[in-house]
Amino acid sequence: MAKPDLPKSAINPRREEDFPEWYQQVVRAGEMAEPSDVRGCMVIKPWGYGVWENMQRALDVMFKATGHRNAYFPLFIPLSYMQKEAEHVEGFAKECAVVTHHRLELNAEGKMVPASPLSEPLVVRPTSETIIGASYAKWVQSYRDLPILINQWANVVRWEMRPRLFLRTTEFLWQEGHTVHESEAEARAETRQMLDVYETFARDFLAVPVYTGEKSESERFPGAVQTLCIEAMVQDRKAIQAGTSHFLGQNFSRSSGIQFQTRDGQQAFGWTTSWGASTRLVGTVIMMHGDDDGLILPPRIAPTHIVIIPVMPKPETRDAVLTAANDLAAKLRAINWHGTPLEIHVDQRDLGGGIKSWEWIKKGVPLRVELGPRDLESGQVAVTRRDEGQKTKRFLPASEFVSQVVETLEAIQQNLYARALTFRATHTRRIDTREEFYDFFTPKNSAKPEIHGGFALAHWNGSREVEEKVKADLKVTIRCIPFDDPLHAPEAGHCVITGEPSKRRVLWAKSY
């Protein structure tokens, strides 16, 4: 671009200017996904799907390591199954897609119309507790059949009003674990264990620090006894739920008839759990780490770790540069990182170096390496880290780069996590007065709200009324009641809204 007013950042608008628009532009510029012709549904493009695949792989390993196996259950759920659990069906009724016919026929006007009504409508699964419960009821006879520890990778449909790429789409991809246990304690332990898996995954792979805790009753999964969650703060300081784990008690086993004979010969209902994480994680990563030049992918989930850009200014050096680039790629691919070979891409396209660089910047590739004729002579490469500023190119000997590349990737991963943790700490506040609470969550410019607020740790009297009032006034909700840990130990105080006694602080925020 020859314009004198050339933007300094690759993404317009910048985050501070208009965060939602920035997000959409990043998704697009990074070729992660695009809206489809089907309202509310998205096309996940190869780069975005590659990120999801890496998330899947990592989570799958963790699920297997905790004794789970994968299976697959039907997309369609008979309406009568959904109705078995009263709270459950009530919670999901408004967002169910319903299949009522099974055949198309030409009508008199030559248009295809649904022809054969189903005897019983089928609901496209918004989640699978009921259909999986029906199978489990058949599989479980004795305590010897327990526990059942199964996960499925699937798509689900929730007919949402407001779609946002990756964050809230009508159809989305996820995994849902469904387990049955002999005892309440075992099921509760499972619920907590899987939440810990999500927390570890978020930290180690996504470089996302999360709050862990329990949902208040009003935010609980429909039909659950207890819902645990991980909540992250993204760069507009809103909270995003990145994973949930539910203790379902015996609610679903009663409604599905999951019964077994106990060790002492009694009939008992199983104790079930379910837990899930979705493609929303992709959106979380984008909003967590991206900057005004686009995506920044944590190395551990980046589809490509390193892109090598051969610089070929002259035809006579072209072959030598290409050969050197591919040799370097081969050396790097021979390196294993966390059990798999490094993913290296040599961008040989006949395009200007700047164009190529910017493309990979916007896609968030952790490391870019430029290799040109001058480097061949000096044995150097030019390396740029995506998590550092625009112009932080370093020249270093190729052999040194190769020998240190693993450390460098680890450093990027750590840096992203540390940065996110600092950001969250900066915008998390313990608040003890109603005035400060309202001030914290009220933008200065109500016409075009600036990025404001964050996480508030404040006391709560435990009532649903207070939650509803705060939500009505400020659009702020309790994201979680943090677990007991050294940082968030129970602490007596007074409800920030009513002044009534409170045993602990809870986490408040605006949320996605």
Next chain:
RNA sequence: CGGGGUGUAGCUUAGCUUGGUAGAGCGCCUGGUUUGGGACCAGGAGGUCGCAGGUUCAAAUCCUGUCACCCCGACCA
């Protein structure tokens, strides 16, 4: 589903008030010069102006209806 807004090329849009052959930038294609952080020159392709109807000699422009999308509310991983 309520309230507001917008539909013109792949994207961003001008033109609409005052009807008269649909323009630009970016992107794309071809050739050449280029290539170490968003290059340049020349040529080229691409638009039923969301859709349907109406008014008119004539509609992107005026009228009616309709659909889609966006923003705000109620719901959500």
